[in-house]
Amino acid sequence: MINLEKLTKYYNKNARGIIDVSFDIKEGEIFGFIGPNGAGKSTTVRTLINLIFPTSGSGTMMDLDIVKDTVEIRKHVGYIAGEINYYEDMTVRKFLEYSGKFYKVDYEEKLDYLAEKLELDLTRKIENLSFGNKKKVAIIQAFIHNPKIIILDEPTSGLDPLMQTIFFDLLEEEHKRGATIFFSSHILSEVQRICDRVGIVKEGYLVKIEKIEDIMKTQAKNVRIIADGDIVLKNSHIAKMKKTGNIYTFIYTGKVNELLNLLHGKEIIDLTITEPTLEEIFMHYYEREEK
Amino acid sequence: MKLLIETEFKRNFKSLLLWTVIVVGLAVMMLAMYPAFASTMEDIGALMEAYPSGFMEAFGMGEGGLDMTEPYGWYGIEGYLFVTLIGGSYAAILGSSILSKEEDDSTIEFLLSKPISRNRVLFGKASVIIANLTFMNLVLGIVTLIAFALIGDFEVLIWFLYILGGFIIQLIFSSIALMISVFVVKSRKVMSISLGLVMGTYAIDIVSNVSENLEFLKYITPFEYVNAVSIAVDKQLDLLYMLFSLIIIIVSGFITWRVYTKKDISV
Missing domain, CATH: 3.40.50.300 (P-loop containing nucleotide triphosphate hydrolases)
Incomplete structure (x- = not known):
């Protein structure tokens, strides 16, 4: 058309x-x-x-x-x-x-x-x-x-x-x-x-x-974790890690069960996984294109 | 195109009316004063002789020029000027604004999103210019016809040439202004350039009348093309000048069309 x-x-x-x-x-x-x-x-x-x-x-x-x-x-x-x-x-x-x-x-x-x-x-x-x-x-x-x-x-x-x-x-x-x-x-x-x-x-x-x-289906997810005390989270799918007090936020691009495995045994009070907004994906595209 | 012409004509009608009243009013007012002057014409003739010849030449009253004691000479000196100068200014303003205003106000983005070609926009607007000038000169024609008839010996040819001359010079100024407006988009700028052109060529006309050295300048001023002397004294419009006028109108029209149908419209 x-x-x-x-x-x-x-x-x-x-x-x-x-x-x-x-x-x-x-x-x-x-x-x-x-x-x-x-x-x-x-x-x-x-x-x-x-x-x-x-x-x-x-x-x-x-x-x-x-x-x-x-x-x-x-x-x-x-x-x-x-x-x-x-x-x-x-x-x-x-x-x-x-x-x-x-x-x-x-x-x-x-x-x-x-x-x-x-x-x-x-x-x-x-x-x-x-x-x-x-x-x-x-x-x-x-x-x-x-x-x-x-x-x-x-x-x-x-x-x-x-x-x-x-x-x-x-x-x-x-x-x-x-x-x-x-x-x-x-x-x-x-x-x-x-x-x-x-x-x-x-x-x-x-x-x-x-x-x-x-x-919207790209695997990237917004993850927010409230932990009891300091925890160590390291994985190649984790990006943009931010820590404020005991609240951790990051973007996770891997499979969710791998993330759960990673969290297993750690002192987690709360876990939220959300779809990123288009804005966030958009920023992601822009940044990637720049690289 | 009919829709555009109608709408545009209506939108410009108030200003057309105002300018018509001004131009026709001034021209007729001067004609109305003729009888009073005519009765004291002998004294005035003596007074005029006291003026330097340069002054007389400047206003077309030199030897073989306009005779103030005759109605047509009087009109050529006192009334026709308003038609060419003020009527010409109106034509220049109209030509400057009618197309560029759309671009200047960014309404062109609306207009050109409708099913109308740039050709038709241009020809529609040009038609409104011609319609407006025709209206003005028609009113002028009727009113002066009555006025001349009341004053006395009516010469239809001279009357007609006066109206035609005014119409031609207005067409020249409006077509040049329209052409400028496709290059310089800001209406105000176009208007000052076009009005400058009217005033400038008027000044050149006076200078070329006065100074023999600068006489050649008469070829570049539209005021000379339709000058009152050839109308009232020779009862004709110079063929060469008419050719010039036609060329100016056609060439500026062509350039306008060429540029306008091909250019990027900035909004």
Whole structure:
């Protein structure tokens, strides 16, 4: 559905955007695009909607070329930009009608439905909206025409937790309807929440594409032990050992029964083994790539 | 494209109305003063003779130039200037802002995520410029037509050339401003450059009228292309100058199109 082949963008000789980014997103997939600010997420997104032109490489969406067929592509794409800037002098309703009319489809019903869900006042002027409310306008204009592809660049920033939940519900509805979703974010927990696969970007390179479940399934575990007195724990699978008082925390990458064997006979008061968060795994990837 | 044009026209309509009132108001006010001046014209003629010839040349009133005692000469000196200079400034401001404002305000990221090509964005915006200038000159045309008719002997050709001349110089300034705006994105910067161009070429026009050594400069100022003397005295617009005007509009239009459809939009 979305396919990039060695897509490269340099703004000028020294300003790197992205380098050799390739991926293939299947129809109906929710693809997370993760990396810190400045990694090249927005560059990728803006190339997808042809706001900027690739330096080399190519891309297609729905088998249409992202440069040549951009207008045809945009008929079926809903896009939420990282920064929301709309016509300040328009009322929300006027703006959304303007937005909807571009698609030559009936949008009124969907507009009202989304506005009600998001509790957005349509009579206000854009200039008087808070950041969070602008984001709601952005969500509506992106979903209004039932797009086949939804491209999101940091969509939840500015939304309070309640609204975030509503947003994810709406996104889930779009997904059920059949939309393919490209979700760019630096917040891993939200990607973890809905994505099937994630691509991890770093300094312009796509370093890894993994299934969320595979990432979560890596053997690394967070281990926390409360011991009665000092104990000695040594094993090649133990990393990042931290000791505060009699509390030991570390990451364990080996098999759990080996860990239990290691602990056997020692004075252990409490033992907790937890799945690492995506954040932690992510840091792990970054560090490993650096080595 | 119709949607864009409609929306854009509506958004710019208030400012269009304001500028139209200013330009037409000033031009007509000067025309309205003509009868009062005409009655004391002999004294004024004597007064004018007292001015240095350079001054008279500067405003097109030298030998073979505009005759202030005639309505069309009077309009050429007192009213037409507002159409070319202030109307030209409006055209420059409109050309500077209509496209670059989207980029400057970053609303272009929204617009270009909709199914509309850059071609159509550009042609839509250009159409709004032309529509606005047409509106302004249409109002001016109707009002001056009535005014000239009231003053006396109505010459349709001169009246028409005055309107056409104003329209042409406004088109020139707006197309140059539009071209600058695809290179320099900040609306304010584009605007000061374009307005500087209007004022600068006006100053050049005056200088080229006064100094024989600098007469060659007249070829680079649009104010000369549509000057009142050739309209009121020769009853024509110079063919060579019209060609220049056409070339400027076409070339700047082409460059605008070429650059805008190929460039990275920065937000």
